[in-house]
Amino acid sequence: MNLFDPLAQRSLALRHRLVISPMCQYSATDGLPDNWHLVHLGSRAVGGAALVITEATAVSAQGRISHGDTGLWNDAQVEAWKPIVRFVQSSGAIAGVQLAHAGRKSSAQLPWEGGGSLAADQAPWTTVAPSVIPFDAGWHTPQALDEAGIQQVVADFRASARRALAAGFQLIELHAAHGYLLHQFLSPLSNQRTDPYGGSFDNRTRIVREVISAVREVWPAELPLWLRISATDWAENDAGWNIEQSVQLAQQVKPLGVDLIDVSSGGMLAHAKIPVGPGYQVPFAARIRREADIATGAVGMITEVEQAQAIIANGEADVVLTARESLRDPYFARRAAKTLDVKITPPVQYGRAW
Template identity: 50%
Template sequence: MSVLFEPYTLRSLTIPNRIWMAPMCQYSAAPEGPEAGVAHDWHFAHYAARAAGGTGLILLEATAVSPEGRISPYDLGIWNDHQTETLRRITDFLKSQGTTPGIQIAHSGRKGSTDRPWKGGAPVGPGAHGWQPSGPSPVAFADGHPVPIELTTDEIQEIVGQFADAARRALEAGFEVVEVHGAHGYLIGEFLSHHSNRRTDAYGGSFENRTRFALEVVDAVRAVWPDHLPLFFRISATDWLEDNGWTADDTVRFAALLKEHGVDLLDVSTGGNASGVRIPTAPGYQVPFAARVKNETTLPVAAVGLITEPEHAEKILANDEADAILLGRELLRNPYWAQHAARGLGGDVHVPDQYHRSSALR
């Protein structure tokens, strides 16, 4: 059998194949009022289609642990009971299709309070449902972005608690995987990097101090997340800066610590913490970073980044460069990527009974 279609077990959870959906914000929730951050028909239809298409694991988009933790006012949230209840409709359907439901919990930090990408993605103020962002240090993400308010140690601890509350709600909503978002220049990633973290207290300076907040979040989440279910962590393996940024060496070192703190898989991406950086993109350009973690630590990894062809995905797994493949934009283009890949590689994947007559797999 194709490796891409082999089940994968973490703790007591078995995911039916190695084709997973990466978190991708939809910017489609209400920005304020009782429906703020609530999943609606768009979210259901979006994720349901990928489950019907045979995707083994779906990680819901960055879901904010607080109103101020959203990237845009239109992001999903998981800070109240109403949000939690509406997410169960999605998890129930994903499970009915044999897909493992996962969710990424997140805080945007200094990159929060921005408009939807198709509206330009610029920072927005209170008049457009926005707020004043916060971060580890008063360092703006880019020209034209506000200088964030530096978080106090008490505020940091409050956010740690918000991540734990979000994980508890995720379990109530029926998710079986929770992923802590530590990538792409959002709050946890901001603490990790010298580029954005200029603190001189226990949360800045040394590697140990800069990773402290991330590990406190992981510990708090792991304390409320059941032992039999896996915990993921998403990381930007490099800031793509020549100096004064987070590096691949840092990632390998940190991965070993994450494993010690109960993380079961590292979702390896790159970039997002520095503006104007030139990134040498090409098919699979981020795979070598995942491969380093896999080869130099005992922590399983998922690879992501311009992986579009089934044969390429299969080769990554066969070469032991990753344990699973996370697809992003390719699944936006083709919700049935897994079924098409199965035809080409001779794999077996879930096809809904209602679509039985259209399938060459049965």
């Protein structure tokens, strides 16, 4: 395999293996994307990416990380997404959306305003989680979801998937990583329930499986469904969610209709010691791909074209997702094509530059 080989995902064909990773912009109003999101996502599509995935898009107002999150919990948001989706697609990329619920990490300040919990005069809202355990000192103490609350979360994901289809998206990624609600259920560090949604591995993964099944009920069989996970919590003594459990989860969800595991890590612990370095998460993607026999995506400090090519050529992942590097260079995919001596067609408006 090579970086610029196409990749089949159900009825879709990614034109190559470079994907724009979800990146929160914290710039929406009432969940509505605007011209910032059009330019941000559209420029990466013009830049040659095969697939552009939106930021974490909340399935409910309560599930937002911050006041600035985009959403798909009402029909006005569907209408706001439509022109953005059309532009991404008209620029040759597939348009994907990441659906998310922030759980106990909700009701937060914008990162450039501190990033902690919203103060009483900043219009905070009640946060929810598997258990009554705050993310960190100074964060809101969440309410534990009862079974009716859990089923409402599942229903919210289903409804948002239906709206994603109405907006024209062609791929959904479910966010079960970075310490947000679905990850909170997965990890024994945040899930101390004693009911059918806590305790054993099968119980802790139950809500993820229910969300996948609910989304697949309304998401067409011919369109792909991805799942983002944190492969490890980076907890001391491997005490939390870890790579072994991630492999097991991938084995569980493949028969439910998940087409690719987008493999990140961390986000559960506010003060985890993470050995960050170039490609530091790639071995997790490689192991899940090998042991669960499912397509994977690699992400995390992948900044060089040759690095991305090696990941694909060595069979460590099926796609490479770029985040911060694509913020620095929206045209990373076109630069990669030139470096690897591959021709990809530029927009006709930019043809004079090629």
